[in-house]
Amino acid sequence: MNGALAVARYTLIELSRRRILLVFVIIGALGILGLGVGLKVLYSVTSSSQGNFGPSNVDPAVFNRFLELLFLTYIFGALGIFGLLVAYGIGMTAIYHDLDSGAAVSIFAKPVSRLAFTAGKIGAAVAALLVIMGLLGIETRIVMFLFGGGLETTLTSAVLAVIGNTVVIMLLVLALSTWMNNIVAAIVAFIYYNVISGVIVFVHNLVENGVIGNAFFKVAFNILYWLVPHELVSSASGDLVRAQVTIQSSSGSTAVAGVPAASGPVDIAWWAFVVCVFCGLVYYSVRRRQV
Amino acid sequence: MAAVVSVKDLRKRYRSSDPWAVDGVTFELEPGHAFGLLGPNGAGKSTVVKMIAGLLRPNGGTVTLFGLDPGNPAARAGLGFSPEDPDFPKFLRAAEVLDYFASLLGLDEIDRKRRIPETLAFAGLDQERRQIRQFSKGMKQRLGIAQAILGRPKLLILDEPTADLDPLGRRDVRALIDRLKESGVAILLNSHLLSEVELVCDTVAIMAKGRVLKEGAMKEVVPEGRNLEDVFVELVQASSPPGPPRDQLPSFISDQDRQ
Numbered sequence: 001m002n003g004a005l006a007v008a009r010y011t012l013i014e015l016s017r018r019r020i021l022l023v024f025v026i027i028g029a030l031g032i033l034g035l036g037v038g039l040k041v042l043y044s045v046t047s048s049s050q051g052n053f054g055p056s057n058v059d060p061a062v063f064n065r066f067l068e069l070l071f072l073t074y075i076f077g078a079l080g081i082f083g084l085l086v087a088y089g090i091g092m093t094a095i096y097h098d099l100d101s102g103a104a105v106s107i108f109a110k111p112v113s114r115l116a117f118t119a120g121k122i123g124a125a126v127a128a129l130l131v132i133m134g135l136l137g138i139e140t141r142i143v144m145f146l147f148g149g150g151l152e153t154t155l156t157s158a159v160l161a162v163i164g165n166t167v168v169i170m171l172l173v174l175a176l177s178t179w180m181n182n183i184v185a186a187i188v189a190f191i192y193y194n195v196i197s198g199v200i201v202f203v204h205n206l207v208e209n210g211v212i213g214n215a216f217f218k219v220a221f222n223i224l225y226w227l228v229p230h231e232l233v234s235s236a237s238g239d240l241v242r243a244q245v246t247i248q249s250s251s252g253s254t255a256v257a258g259v260p261a262a263s264g265p266v267d268i269a270w271w272a273f274v275v276c277v278f279c280g281l282v283y284y285s286v287r288r289r290q291v
Numbered sequence: 292m293a294a295v296v297s298v299k300d301l302r303k304r305y306r307s308s309d310p311w312a313v314d315g316v317t318f319e320l321e322p323g324h325a326f327g328l329l330g331p332n333g334a335g336k337s338t339v340v341k342m343i344a345g346l347l348r349p350n351g352g353t354v355t356l357f358g359l360d361p362g363n364p365a366a367r368a369g370l371g372f373s374p375e376d377p378d379f380p381k382f383l384r385a386a387e388v389l390d391y392f393a394s395l396l397g398l399d400e401i402d403r404k405r406r407i408p409e410t411l412a413f414a415g416l417d418q419e420r421r422q423i424r425q426f427s428k429g430m431k432q433r434l435g436i437a438q439a440i441l442g443r444p445k446l447l448i449l450d451e452p453t454a455d456l457d458p459l460g461r462r463d464v465r466a467l468i469d470r471l472k473e474s475g476v477a478i479l480l481n482s483h484l485l486s487e488v489e490l491v492c493d494t495v496a497i498m499a500k501g502r503v504l505k506e507g508a509m510k511e512v513v514p515e516g517r518n519l520e521d522v523f524v525e526l527v528q529a530s531s532p533p534g535p536p537r538d539q540l541p542s543f544i545s546d547q548d549r550q
Binding site for chain 1: 341344345346347348364365366367368370372374376377378379380381382383387391392394395396397422435438442
């Protein structure tokens, strides 16, 4: 226990001194602020000239709701991207640099178990990510007050979803970086999490909503869906597309079908399972590692 | 007296297609003794000490540290290990590294407050405020030795401890080894500096290609009137397959002699 705390403490000190993380945080903070101000200006322009944006016969309340959701989606898209950068920054360095530099030789020769080392590293990495994402999340919420509130429930779930997703990607990079070069690990994690899993989840949504009726695809993608991590999502993205469909007066069933519904208890349980699996994978990798 | 380290028929290879890096090494080390492990580059010396420190898993044979498997953290409680080419978390400072390792050793606050400044002073790093990434190789080497003695080990493994040290640093390390030996600490010294090994070690093993060529008390291995370097060169050359002599100069250097 003491060993894990010592590893966590000094990993946090190290992370706090890494300039690259500081740069990511500053860029993230400025990016979210800039995007918020920009969208506020856009909102002011478009809400005063609704006819320039879509059909003129749309209910103003629906249109305003659409703009709010659009704002929310962009701002949380930005939070997600900066969160991803921070997650990669932490995941690529927290364990890899100790193993690569040879620092692990001196550490592992001390009376500390690999389990305590792994627990300390994961604890510090998750804590650092939560602090950074928490700060960016608070900034996002402050920026959202430019709109006068009204989206509290969606905001909270969207922030939690973004944080949950960054934790998973960071653990994946952390696990892979104990097996391979950290840059290769980041590329593999991106391909696996953002490309392969992303496509599987998208096709699964189409299958679930009846857009793809083929029985074989249905079975195959139902199985694949539960073999990959899938991003936690708030209701914002689905609501946005539905609002867009309403404004444009089309049936829109196909467009909406590809958009994931808000994550429910099963998705959250699956997220927790994936986190446990990746933590286990990090431990297994560290335990097997010969230095 | 119970052996601090017991190594029996130890074998290790990194891949199944590779030759054995360590092939049937056997020796024991008792408290208060200094054991020198010698050999040319690639002889398997560092692999042996890393298996003793629980960093590598053997493919065959057994190794015990204080009677336990070195993979067990409790076995490493009495171990101080200064690795070859030591490195540390690069954004920490020397005092922080020692505090980190003191926590891993389970030292309490009182011990830390006393030992860390004294150990830093011994290593000549007490005034150093820079982060490890700004350290020279010699400074890292001194910190490597400092962290190895921090826990007052019963076994001190020094893998090429003086490779990057200046003459004053080497003298300090020799004095440290002598002092620790007197207080009953077992020393396992892995070094290319044969004169140094001859000065401090009671027992020596000469390795080549993963095997022990000769092992015994220093007086047995080095007969009267000879020195360790002569014995070492003779044994290592005898174990090598016939081929061009190792000290033959490249032709472009020899050509310059003629001009």
